[in-house]
Amino acid sequence: MKSNSIAKLAAMLPLLVVSQAGQAQNADRKFDSATRNGGQLEVHTSDGRYVIKPYSAGIVETTFVPNGEQIDPASHAVVLAPAAIRTTLTTKVNSIEYATPGIVVTITKSPFQISYAYKGKRLVAEKHGYVKFKDDVATGSRDINKGEARELEGIEFALDKDEALYGAGERAVGMNRRGHRFTLYNKAHYGYDDKSEQMGYAMPVALSSKMYALHFDNPQTGYLDFDSKNNDSLTYETIGGRKTYQVIAGDSWEDVVGNYTSLTGKQPLPPRWAFGNFAMRFGYRNEAVARDTVNKFIADDIPLDAIVFDLFWFGKEIKGTMGNLAWDKDSFPNATGMIADFQKKGVQTVVITEPFILDTSSKWQEAVDNKVLGMDANGAPLAYDFYFGHTGLIDIFGKPGKDWFWNIYKGLREQGVTGVWGDLGEPEVHPAAMRHATGSADQVHNIYGHQWARLVAEGYQQDFPTERPFILMRAGYSGTQRYGIIPWSGDVNRGWGGLQAQPEISLQMGMQGAGYMHSDLGGFANPVLDNELYTRWLQYGVFQPIFRPHAQDEVAPEPVYREDRTKALAREAIRLRYRLLPYNYTLGFDNNQKGLPLMRPMLYEEPGNAKVRAMSSTYLWGKDFLVTPVLKQGATTAEVYFPARSAWFDFYSGEKYAGGATVSVKLNADHVPVYVRAGAFIPMAKVVQTTRDYSTKHIDLHYYHDASVGAGAGKLYDDDGSTAQAYEQGKYELLHFASKLQGRSLSLRIESEVGKQYQRPERSIALQVHNVTAHPSLVRVDGKPVIFVWDEAAKMLNIALPASSQAGRSVAITL
Known part of the structure; x- marks a missing residue:
């Protein structure tokens, strides 16, 4: 007995040490x-x-x-x-x-x-x-x-x-x-x-x-x-x-991320075209292919806002040309004219750049002479082998490297290029022996992408101060969001596993301030032709921050080159993305002002519920959409957890679901499960071919009525879509929506707030009130009785608010 006690005490001692520690x-x-x-x-x-x-x-x-x-x-x-x-x-x-x-x-x-x-x-x-x-x-x-x-x-x-x-x-x-x-x-x-x-x-x-x-x-x-x-x-x-x-x-997750982004910097609102659809592949090898692709989108009635050029814009081969950073004249004989023609069609041009200058590139000697590159211990440019060739790395921590690189970007912008794509910015290969202006490779490695985004952002502020830059990069650091980085999740495999990783990555990065983290829709790596995977990835992409299919081109990532049924399903997903522009652009405004992620984990909704702590299979898109991506091949049902604080309505069928329950829902081929919170206002717009033609002079405003909601609220943010710091300059409009239910009386209010430098447009509104289960006895708009349409089967009340420039509109419904 005594020896057993001693053994037990000996076993407990490490635990006691840990406890005291x-x-x-x-x-x-x-x-x-x-x-x-x-x-x-x-x-x-x-x-x-x-x-x-x-x-x-x-x-x-x-x-x-x-x-x-x-x-x-x-x-x-x-x-x-x-x-x-x-x-x-x-x-x-x-x-x-x-x-x-x-x-x-x-x-x-x-x-x-x-x-x-x-x-x-x-x-x-x-x-x-x-x-x-x-x-x-x-x-x-x-x-x-x-x-x-x-x-x-x-x-x-x-x-x-x-x-x-x-x-x-x-x-x-x-x-x-x-x-x-x-x-x-x-x-x-x-x-x-x-x-x-x-x-x-x-x-x-x-x-x-x-918390x-x-x-x-x-x-x-x-x-x-x-x-x-x-x-x-x-x-x-x-x-x-x-x-x-x-x-x-903070008192809530919104407070925590708001405080963190106050500490490290808020993300500027991107240009509105960034919320549209991109044409992108690895890569467009000549001007004719690029022009044909843009024209196919227009001919197929698929909205498009940008075309992105991979490394073939500066070289005919993958290897040996990195660092040229100038249009290849054989493949792109009239690049400036091509860019201008795309611009006339409402399509922006984005080009890839990398921080590596190969010794076989046209700019190698220029980079050496201007002391642009990272050095070895003897003060000479440190060159080394990696996949694309024998290379140096731009030292963006020193003034020579920063100035040289910015002049490249400045020249591209003057040609009409409106988007910067910075690739391999980890940097992908970064020898520990390299020395930079401010420290060793290991000391500065993790802020290379951070400083690169900063270089572009500050260059725009200096030389193009009225413009919002678009900065697509895959590497950054705490606070890089303040430089406007649009990060993506790298070269994901074209497979169901690759898709399954994406919600978690975006949700986690949004919690850490990087609200625009997104994926190459359809997957990037390996020549896999899986139409179901492609379709489900694009349907998920409607509810991720940036909609941008991209892949190796053995299997086309653009919907215009897919078979008819896949193209039709992709078209519907992209058109929904454009219908949601008012809601999505407002999410960008909330991210800019409050640091709120566009994609939000269920933890935000129910911080005290241990059941949702590890959940990424269902998430919130903004505050009012609940999304469950289809992440498994051949799936016919999905498990959806409905947060307890609200009732929820199927975005497509209108079916109501009680909060606090997990339900097995039947899947449809043409969309993923999407639900709207009871009491939510969802502003939508007509589909346009390009965001250049977007306007809020007419909006479709959906209100999701429910007897459980005594008061609801929402908003719509609008500006010209391109001016830097439009809100701070007073060049904006905010529409505030509010609902109040008292007995059988439902009142809806729309108030317009405009900045000092903004003219409120004359606006008409097509109001759709969901979940109205009986014919209303009376509807008044701005105090006057109006004719309305009630759809009994859809439980939908349709009310037209005629065009008006007045600041306040009211709708009173007697249910």
Whole structure:
């Protein structure tokens, strides 16, 4: 018995150590003092000092500066200036509380610990806090100079046993990412399917189901460990640099992402044509093929807003020409005329660029002479082999590289090119021995795409200040959204696994500020002809941020080159995308103003429901659409969970579903399951061939009436679709919709808000009120009785509001 007791005690000792570690930090760290200093708190310990700085009631930053080091104030992510907000400092026997109106930071003196709470709710605490250790040679990294495991610095936090984790950038591992150790090193994953641990857009940010975020403000390479050892730890690990993180909290998920994007920057509203359909493949090899493709879209009555040129625009071959960055005169003898002709048809031109200059390209010597390229240890351009040839890499961190690259873009814009496509920007191959103007390759690797997007955005601000740039890139960093990046999920396999990964990737990236993450519709890699897969991917694409089929051209990605039935189904999906322009463009406005993702996880709707924490099979498109993509071949039914806070209506049939239930629904070939929230206003428009012809002078306004909804609201944002910062300049209109139900009286109100530099148009509205189960006795528009049409079978009330320029319109319905 005695030996059994001793054995049990021995088995428990490691558990006791782990438990105590969760309560206290590094045992060698001793509290010394705490003082306020210019709007921040400095806490001195035996091995360094903490600097704690509030940015707002919901954002607090903590920096640890080890003894012997200086604080590094530079951040590549943060643009928010710390606010002069009220803080209190309360000293107790064994603790200090430093509080904003939202976040309370508690410093326990002995044993030393820092913890964070928001409005009385405990969020997270440092576990061991700052630590130093050697990387795991088997699975980790080596020092290129010493040939041994790299030294890493880390910050370790204690997790609750049941909290789910999200973040770490672009991955496909499941919505709840706890249990993984993620490499923070942007790296392309060619031809991935349903799983990918490492992709092109890593971000050092963790989000918790407890509704907080931890952003680690350091771009250097490393890891983000989401409790891979199953010891309730979250650890940020890096090769060096700042030991700075921000704790971000809020009352809702909308608040958390709003605070995070206030910290790191809001996404500018893209040009309206970005919400349209793109023609794109790898690639259009000559002018005749490009012209024929655009003309086929018009002839087939399929809307089109842009054509995108892959690398054949500057060379006849895939290899050996990268870096030419000028139109190949043989294949494109009149590029400027071609671009102008497309523009007359309402079609924008986008061209690919890469940051690699091959030594066989026409611009190699120019790049060398102008000191444009990354260097070796001796100060000479570092050239190396990769798939496309022997290459150098543009050093966009130095002024020569930035200026040289921007002049390329400026020249293209002057030719009429209106969209920038930046590919391979991880960078795809980036030798650790390369030196850049601001640091080594590993120090700047993760912000290469960030700086590239910045280069383009700031170039436009300088030389084309009234225009909104379109910047399609696949690599970035925390805050890159403020430069207008439109990220895509890389070279996904053309297979059902590739499609299955896409909702998760977009939902996760939207939670981290990158609201326009999307996929190559239909899949990119491998010559697979699967019409069902193609159709389902495009039907999903209606409800993802950017609608852009793209693929290797052995199997055409454009619907105009597919067989008739597939083309017809694709046409219907694309036409729906254009009908939804008023709603979708308003989502872009909300993203710009509030940081709200266009695609939102069910977690946003029901943050307290553990059932939806790992769900990506159904998601919200904006606030009012519920979408379940068809992700399995040959599927005839799909399981749909309807969030509990609302009733929901089938967008196609009008059938009503109660909230809080999971239902097996029958699938249709011509659309994926889509539902609308009871009480929602959905503004729609007539289909146009190009967004150039889009107008809100007439809108179809759908209201989803239900007896459970006492009041509803919605809006429509409009501007000219092209002017940079149109809203800030007062060049906009906002239509506000409101409903109120009292007994048998349903009143609907439309109010127009216009900026000082905008003229309200004369507008007619075709109002459709759904779920009206009996013939109304009376309808008044602006106080006057009107004739209306009630469709008994569809339960639809149709009311025409004649053209008017008045600011307010009212509809009163006696049910």
